[in-house]
Amino acid sequence: MLIAKVVGSVVSTQKDEKLQNAKFLVCQVHDHNNQPKDQYVIAVDSVGAGEGDMVLTAAGSSARQTTLTKDKPCDAVIMGIVDSWDLGGANVYEKWND
Amino acid sequence: MLIAKVVGSVVSTQKDEKLQNAKFLVCQVHDHNNQPKDQYVIAVDSVGAGEGDMVLTAAGSSARQTTLTKDKPCDAVIMGIVDSWDLGGANVYEKWND
Amino acid sequence: MLIAKVVGSVVSTQKDEKLQNAKFLVCQVHDHNNQPKDQYVIAVDSVGAGEGDMVLTAAGSSARQTTLTKDKPCDAVIMGIVDSWDLGGANVYEKWND
Amino acid sequence: MLIAKVVGSVVSTQKDEKLQNAKFLVCQVHDHNNQPKDQYVIAVDSVGAGEGDMVLTAAGSSARQTTLTKDKPCDAVIMGIVDSWDLGGANVYEKWND
Amino acid sequence: MLIAKVVGSVVSTQKDEKLQNAKFLVCQVHDHNNQPKDQYVIAVDSVGAGEGDMVLTAAGSSARQTTLTKDKPCDAVIMGIVDSWDLGGANVYEKWND
Numbered sequence: 001m002l003i004a005k006v007v008g009s010v011v012s013t014q015k016d017e018k019l020q021n022a023k024f025l026v027c028q029v030h031d032h033n034n035q036p037k038d039q040y041v042i043a044v045d046s047v048g049a050g051e052g053d054m055v056l057t058a059a060g061s062s063a064r065q066t067t068l069t070k071d072k073p074c075d076a077v078i079m080g081i082v083d084s085w086d087l088g089g090a091n092v093y094e095k096w097n098d
Numbered sequence: 099m100l101i102a103k104v105v106g107s108v109v110s111t112q113k114d115e116k117l118q119n120a121k122f123l124v125c126q127v128h129d130h131n132n133q134p135k136d137q138y139v140i141a142v143d144s145v146g147a148g149e150g151d152m153v154l155t156a157a158g159s160s161a162r163q164t165t166l167t168k169d170k171p172c173d174a175v176i177m178g179i180v181d182s183w184d185l186g187g188a189n190v191y192e193k194w195n196d
Numbered sequence: 197m198l199i200a201k202v203v204g205s206v207v208s209t210q211k212d213e214k215l216q217n218a219k220f221l222v223c224q225v226h227d228h229n230n231q232p233k234d235q236y237v238i239a240v241d242s243v244g245a246g247e248g249d250m251v252l253t254a255a256g257s258s259a260r261q262t263t264l265t266k267d268k269p270c271d272a273v274i275m276g277i278v279d280s281w282d283l284g285g286a287n288v289y290e291k292w293n294d
Numbered sequence: 295m296l297i298a299k300v301v302g303s304v305v306s307t308q309k310d311e312k313l314q315n316a317k318f319l320v321c322q323v324h325d326h327n328n329q330p331k332d333q334y335v336i337a338v339d340s341v342g343a344g345e346g347d348m349v350l351t352a353a354g355s356s357a358r359q360t361t362l363t364k365d366k367p368c369d370a371v372i373m374g375i376v377d378s379w380d381l382g383g384a385n386v387y388e389k390w391n392d
Numbered sequence: 393m394l395i396a397k398v399v400g401s402v403v404s405t406q407k408d409e410k411l412q413n414a415k416f417l418v419c420q421v422h423d424h425n426n427q428p429k430d431q432y433v434i435a436v437d438s439v440g441a442g443e444g445d446m447v448l449t450a451a452g453s454s455a456r457q458t459t460l461t462k463d464k465p466c467d468a469v470i471m472g473i474v475d476s477w478d479l480g481g482a483n484v485y486e487k488w489n490d
Contacts, residue, residue: 001318001335001336001337001368001369001370002335002336003304005127007130007185007186008130008183008184008185008186008190008343009184010154010180010182010183011180011181011182011183012101012154012178012179012180012181013179013181014146014178014179014181015145015154015177015178015179016143016144016145016163016164016177016178018163018164019177019178020325024099024154024178026130026134026183026185028130031133031334032302032320032322032334033334035326039128040129041099041100042099042100042101042154043099046310046367047308047310048308051186051187056304056309056318056336056378058367058368058369059354059369060157060158060160060354060355060369061158061159061160061257061354061355061358061453062354062355062357062358062366062367062368062369063160063367064159064160064163064367064371065308065310065312065358065365065366065367065368066367067340068314069313069367071163072160072163073144073156073160073161073162073163073164073167073175073177074099074156074160074163074177075099075156075157075158075161076099076376077367079309079310079313079368080306080309080310080313080318081306081307081308081309082305082306083305083306083307083308084303084304084305085303085304085305085320086302086303087301087302087320088301088302088345089345091158092302105228105283105284106228106281106282106283106284106288107281107282108199108250108252108278108281109278109279109280109281110277110278110279111277111279112243112244112276112277112279113243113252113275113276113277114242114243114261114262114275114276116261116262117275117276122197122252122276122290124228124281124283125226128284136265138227138228139197139198139239140197140198140252141197149284149285158255158256158257158258159256159257159258159355159453160212161258162257162258162261169261170258171242171254171258171260171261171262171265171273171275172197172254172259172261172275173197173255173256173258173259174197174257177215202482203424203479203481204424204477204478204479204484205477205478206395206448206474206476206477207474207475207476208448208472208473208474208475209473209475210439210440210472210473210475211439211448211471211473212438212439212456212457212458212472213471213472214457214469215472220393220472221447222424222477222479224424234423236423236424237393237394238393238394238395238448239393247480247481256451256452256453256454257355257452257453257454259454260453260454260457267457268454269438269450269454269455269456269457269458269461269469269471270393270419270450270454270471271393271450271451271454271456272393272454281486292428295416295433295434295435295458295466295467295468296433296434297402297434306395308485315418316432325430326400326418326420327431339464340408340465341406341407341408350402350404350407350416350434352466352467353452353467354452354453354467355452355453355456356452356453356455356456356464356465356466356467357465357467358465359408359410359456359463359464359466360408360410360465361423363465371465372408373407373408373411373465374404374407374408374416375404375405375406375407376402376403376404376412377403377404377405378402378403379400379401379403379405379418380400380401381399381400381418382399382400382443383443386400
């Protein structure tokens with residue numbers, strides 16, 4: 001999984017019928033020190049994430065293992081909202097301080 | 099998924115029999131700020147996309163989850179045409195202004 | 197899929213038994229402007245491609261969706277020979293002019 | 295597989311229900327000379343790894359082949375703890391000297 | 393597939409039970425001109441490869457299509473030992489001259 005920040009959303013009316021109810025979020029990948037990387041992914045939200053949230057994204061066939069994305073042409077899913085993480089015992093990110 | 103712009107098409111007569119009716123489009127990947135990246139993908143179109151459209155592409159096994167691409171040797175599919183997207187509440191791309 | 201040029205071939209006698217009849221071709225990836233990239237892939241040929249041909253390659257599990265590669269430990273396949281492609285209406289590559 | 299060092303952990307309360315018991319570890323990828331790379335992955339631990347351990351991570355659908363991760367939206371798993379490795383007969387890493 | 397040179401091996405005692413008999417080899421990726429790249433993969437050996445051998449590696453779900461790796465959390469496999477390869481008709485590598 002990658003850590004990413006939800007920074008926007010995409011509107012697509014003309015899309016595969018299986019994805020009619022999918023919400024596409026623009027996720028900017030962050031490194032483990034919480035610095036934004038020059039990498040993004042458009043992921044389907046399966047956990048109620050919103051703009052500004054730090055999230056975990058899963059890619060490839062693993063992105064189809066949620067109830068919402070099963071058997072759908074979707075290669076990236078938000079499967080968790082990050083509360084916090086630490087490195088070497090030191091807190092790097094804490095949602096409630098954000 | 100990635101955001102890409104349809105910039106061309108590929109003709110292939112001698113190809114896997116399962117792909118006889120597939121339309122191969124040249125898709126240039128854009129970043130989330132709508133800047134073209136030095137990255138492209140040849141994707142099968144499943145939604146009626148045309149040159150100049152901004153689209154969403156899905157890769158890997160997820161590219162075989164549309165009716166058109168099921169069980170076919172295809173690793174990238176256009177599964178949505180982008181109407182618009184925004185970042186931090188500001189519109190980045192709007193199809194009708196293009 | 198990626199566009200690549202067949203530039204060579206690999207001989208492997210001691211290999212997985214399922215791949216005994218596979219032909220491994222060295223494919224140099226080209227960008228959409230037909231410039232060679234510093235990237236190559238060894239792909240199994242499923243369409244009768246030969247050295248000098250521009251081809252389409254599919255990767256990952258999609259590479260196992262041809263009759264020749266089904267259920268085999270093969271992660272890249274040539275599934276089409278490129279006749280031509282264009283960008284913005286202008287021809288970039290034409291096999292018969294090559 | 296990649297060699298990585300477990301450098302931290304991620305807390306996520308709101309996540310896919312299938313992952314309720316998963317432990318997410320921050321793994322910094324190392325090269326084969328044991329130098330840290332500018333690449334990390336968040337992996338589910340399936341072998342009892344802890345901070346400071348050098349581990350092997352598997353990605354993609356292969357990350358779902360452990361008892362813990364089967365059919366779950368997880369694209370990276372720690373499937374081994376590294377005791378040691380060598381290059382050209384010379385020891386590069388030895389857990390007990392760490 | 394990629395061409396790689398077997399340069400070492402990894403010992404892992406505490407690992408997924410399905411991989412108890414797997415041999416993990418450190419494979420340094422080479423380009424098609426036989427120059428080593430700054431990229432490596434730890435692959436399970438399925439063909440009796442040894443240090444110094446040039447091999448073909450398959451990644452992702454394709455790495456689970458050998459008898460040895462079926463249904464195991466393994467994302468890279470050595471599925472062939474390279475005897476030789478050529479580019480443009482000229483020999484680049486020949487095992488017996490190595």
